[in-house]
Amino acid sequence: xxxxxxxxxxxxxxxxxxxxxxxxxxxxxxxxxxxxxxxxxxxxxxxxxxxxxxxxxxxxxxxxxxxxxxxxxxxxxxxxxxxxxxxxxxxxxxxxxxxxxxxxxxxxxxxxxxxxxxxxxxxxxxxxxxxxxxxxxxxxxxxxxxxxxxxxxxxxxxxxxxxxxxxxxxxxxxxxxxxxxxxxxxxxxxxxxxxxxxxxxxxxxxxxxxxxxxxxxxxxxxxxxxxxxxxxxxxxxxxxxxxxxxxxxxxxxxxxxxxxxxxxxxxxxxxxxxxxxxxxxxxxxxxxxxxxxxxxxxxxxxxxxxxxxxxxxxxxxxxxxxxxxxxxxxxxxxxxxxxxxxxxxxxxxxxxxxxxxxxxxxxxxxxxxxxxxxxxxxxxxxxxxxxxxxxxxxxxxxxxxxxxxxxxxxxxxxxxxxxxxxxxxxxxxxxxxxxxxxxxxxxxxxxxxxxxxxxxxxxxxxxxxxxxxxxxxxxxxxxxxxxxxxxxxxxxxxxxxxxxxx
Amino acid sequence: xxxxxxxxxxxxxxxxxxxxxxxxxxxxxxxxxxxxxxxxxxxxxxxxxxxxxxxxxxxxxxxxxxxxxxxxxxxxxxxxxxxxxxxxxxxxxxxxxxxxxxxxxxxxxxxxxxxxxxxxxxxxxxxxxxxxxxxxxxxxxxxxxxxxxxxxxxxxxxxxxxxxxxxxxxxxxxxxxxxxxxxxxxxxxxxxxxxxxxxxxxxxxxxxxxxxxxxxxxxxxxxxxxxxxxxxxxxxxxxxxxxxxxxxxxxxxxxxxxxxxxxxxxxxxxxxxxxxxxxxxxxxxxxxxxxxxxxxxxxxxxxxxxxxxxxxxxxxxxxxxxxxxxxxxxxxxxxxxxxx
Numbered sequence: 043x044x045x046x047x048x049x050x051x052x053x054x055x056x057x058x059x060x061x062x063x064x065x066x067x068x069x070x071x072x073x074x075x076x077x078x079x080x081x082x083x084x085x086x087x088x089x090x091x092x093x094x095x096x097x098x099x100x101x102x103x104x105x106x107x108x109x110x111x112x113x114x115x116x117x118x119x120x121x122x123x124x125x126x127x128x129x130x131x132x133x134x135x136x137x138x139x140x141x142x143x144x145x146x147x148x149x150x151x152x153x154x155x156x157x158x159x160x161x162x163x164x165x166x167x168x169x170x171x172x173x174x175x176x177x178x179x180x181x182x183x184x185x186x187x188x189x190x191x192x193x194x195x196x197x198x199x200x201x202x203x204x205x206x207x208x209x210x211x212x213x214x215x216x217x218x219x220x221x222x223x224x225x226x227x228x229x230x231x232x233x234x235x236x237x238x239x240x241x242x243x244x245x246x247x248x249x250x251x252x253x254x255x256x257x258x259x260x261x262x263x264x265x266x267x268x269x270x271x272x273x274x275x276x277x278x279x280x281x282x283x284x285x286x287x288x289x290x291x292x293x294x295x296x297x298x299x300x301x302x303x304x305x306x307x308x309x310x311x312x313x314x315x316x317x318x319x320x321x322x323x324x325x326x327x328x329x330x331x332x333x334x335x336x337x338x339x340x341x342x343x344x345x346x347x348x349x350x351x352x353x354x355x356x357x358x359x360x361x362x363x364x365x366x367x368x369x370x371x372x373x374x375x376x377x378x379x380x381x382x383x384x385x386x387x388x389x390x391x392x393x394x395x396x397x398x399x400x401x402x403x404x405x406x407x408x409x410x411x412x413x414x415x416x417x418x419x420x421x422x423x424x425x426x427x428x429x430x431x432x433x434x435x436x437x438x439x440x441x442x443x444x445x446x447x448x449x450x451x452x453x454x455x456x457x458x459x460x461x462x463x464x465x466x467x468x469x470x471x472x473x474x475x476x477x478x479x480x481x482x483x484x485x486x487x488x489x490x491x492x493x494x495x496x497x498x499x500x501x502x503x504x505x506x507x508x509x510x511x512x513x514x515x516x517x518x519x520x521x522x523x524x525x526x527x528x529x530x531x532x533x534x535x536x537x538x539x540x541x542x543x544x
Numbered sequence: 545x546x547x548x549x550x551x552x553x554x555x556x557x558x559x560x561x562x563x564x565x566x567x568x569x570x571x572x573x574x575x576x577x578x579x580x581x582x583x584x585x586x587x588x589x590x591x592x593x594x595x596x597x598x599x600x601x602x603x604x605x606x607x608x609x610x611x612x613x614x615x616x617x618x619x620x621x622x623x624x625x626x627x628x629x630x631x632x633x634x635x636x637x638x639x640x641x642x643x644x645x646x647x648x649x650x651x652x653x654x655x656x657x658x659x660x661x662x663x664x665x666x667x668x669x670x671x672x673x674x675x676x677x678x679x680x681x682x683x684x685x686x687x688x689x690x691x692x693x694x695x696x697x698x699x700x701x702x703x704x705x706x707x708x709x710x711x712x713x714x715x716x717x718x719x720x721x722x723x724x725x726x727x728x729x730x731x732x733x734x735x736x737x738x739x740x741x742x743x744x745x746x747x748x749x750x751x752x753x754x755x756x757x758x759x760x761x762x763x764x765x766x767x768x769x770x771x772x773x774x775x776x777x778x779x780x781x782x783x784x785x786x787x788x789x790x791x792x793x794x795x796x797x798x799x800x801x802x803x804x805x806x807x808x809x810x811x812x813x814x815x816x817x818x819x820x821x822x823x824x825x826x827x828x829x830x831x832x833x834x835x836x837x838x839x840x841x842x843x844x845x846x847x848x849x850x851x852x853x854x855x856x857x858x859x860x861x862x863x864x865x866x867x868x869x870x871x872x873x874x875x876x877x878x879x880x881x882x883x884x
Contacts, residue, residue, distance in 0.1 A: 084597075085625070088603060088607075088625075091604075091607065095842075182750070182753060182754035182755075183754065184754070185751060185754060185756035186751070186756065226629065226718070228717050228718065228741050228742075228743055229741050230718075231661070231718035231719070231881065231882055232882075238664075240628065240629050240632065240633050240636065240666070241628060241633060243628050243629035243632075243633070244627060244628040244629065244633075309746075309747070309750050359750070363750075363753060363775070364769045364770065364773075365746060365749060365750045365753060366746040367746075369597065371746070372600070372744075372746055376604050379765065379845050380604075380842060380845060382845055384768060384769040384772060384773075385769045386769030386770055386772065386773040386775065387770075387773040387775055388769075388772070388773045450624055450625075450626055451626070451628075451633075490743065494740060494742075497712075497738065497740050498712055498738075498740055498756065498757065500709075500738070
């Protein structure tokens, strides 16, 4: 019953008035920065770090963690309403979420995202409490070779499913991978495709690509003529999911939660794969494959759950090993240090109230997020009634401000315009932006880990087959490929990343 | 694209909160008014440019100092992260900024390595900036995966000489402190090892703890938690004296590698042509901030300490930069490293 004692300690800490209050402040701020396109949690956490110096350490960490998972939560709102994803995970939500919004079903889409996130958050909190240390040990077994095989599997699962226009989808993935190579090569320092622009040394920012390809391209398409305009919706069918909707989202939420919780533990980019993989799986097993990309509620519920579960379990390497999975976690390490706690494997034993209090607060934070977001759905949906002459300039304005604030770099704003135009041209050619984004996100991970694995093995490529985890992942990848190639199955043509034809 | 949210920066909301913090924290706020250029300074917000990502060690040090310096200057300081190309994007921006003291650069050891690493830098560290003063120097540690055979620094040296073709040396990317320290190590020992670059310290340390790579050299900020928990093996600290947080760890000099001395030093810069009385005000504010007990305590938690008062001056800063530029020009040229 040690677990119950620990949880009791955690909840007694997390339920202190100031901790609940700052948990609320954290998730509220997180939701706000998540909703604004292009604006993210890293800087918010960085800027709020100094005011937490005077807090109790556990209070400070509860608030900072709240900003992080609150932002994951808020990011889906803009993706669904106006097709502006601010994170790679939200790009997946935008596919079916925005299609639902265009059909007047923004309410159910937002509700599915909120409910899925809550369930995922709750389950992931339990996973954290029960199995954090053993999971962290498994995560450490993932070296460059394993990550390469994992990312390859992720890409193949997606390609294998994108059968309807496989050639175009492949071309888009390849183009995305190429955009991903822009910038300084981390192994040799060689600048690639930077055209002597120092601003491009750090690569193209994901937000510029996503905001351009999705949001701006969508606006351009809408401006063509009155008849094809779909961004604003006059009629809202219903605010809440119907009984049918509720039945349809149960499976995706549970599967997404499982996938996300597992992938989130891997510090080397597992959380990036969570929502993409969940979408591919849902589409694969759905009986209504044709609806995917055209407003399937499963395509919102699954990836959103996966994303939120991964956001939560990505705290496992941080809390049990003191190793950050991404920039926000690196900031949290800074917060530990400033509060005189040495981040590392000793935190659980040395600071049990902090460890368990933080975990308990995540569940409280998830409850607060649902209470905060469900009543807001009605308000968000009304936003779609804003006339396009007002809405479109506002979207462009917010996208430009948000993107500029990434690093005060005008280049990122030019990039939105560039990718907006490119996205429009691609839509006209019948190509979809989603596979491009997938290539853009996963390409650099694939290259980085491939080269690192080969550097460490001194060029011996068998390393991918001699390491058991890597070999198993590659076997699964081959199976996925074979299934896709089998003619009997290929008759059921399916498209993982299809959007409405332009 | 490197990582999806790597270059996340200021949000409107957060800027609002930040100004709120600034407003709350400097009770005596509000700019002084009247008088000529020098004595009126500052009568508007001062921007501190950090050429690295929010939340990194340099950013943390800057935000620590911003508050007490603003109080002393009776003005407001806004911290802005202008990242890219090993800090050269932010530095270049400050080099070209109006020399009025309202744009200030916080940069680390990278200021002295950039001319050797980058062919076409667009600015000259000694000629395009005025130095305000040195800030701190963060010690580095040599650490290895916990089942790496050598037990001491001496054993490590002979082990890497005997197994030069097998050993892997991790670092956090071209031009990172861990990369520079690794170059110095190879120089000092006289071997050429297989380097394994990572995208930042976090992933490098993760693979070290996971046993995927053999050893690396990194700042105490990042390594001391893993060292005390026994998740990595530590050999030495690269400063002349032992560090307080790791009293059992010998120095490189004690271990017989006296030519392996490196620390991540930080300094404040303003564009060339900034009025001397403005630079002087900034230097004074820096000295006061570095003597602030809260700053000392926070730096101690990072395993660092403010520099001595006589180092927080333009003269000492210039001397340090000149010496470091010469050192790194040779080390980097010998290693044949180029960043573009």
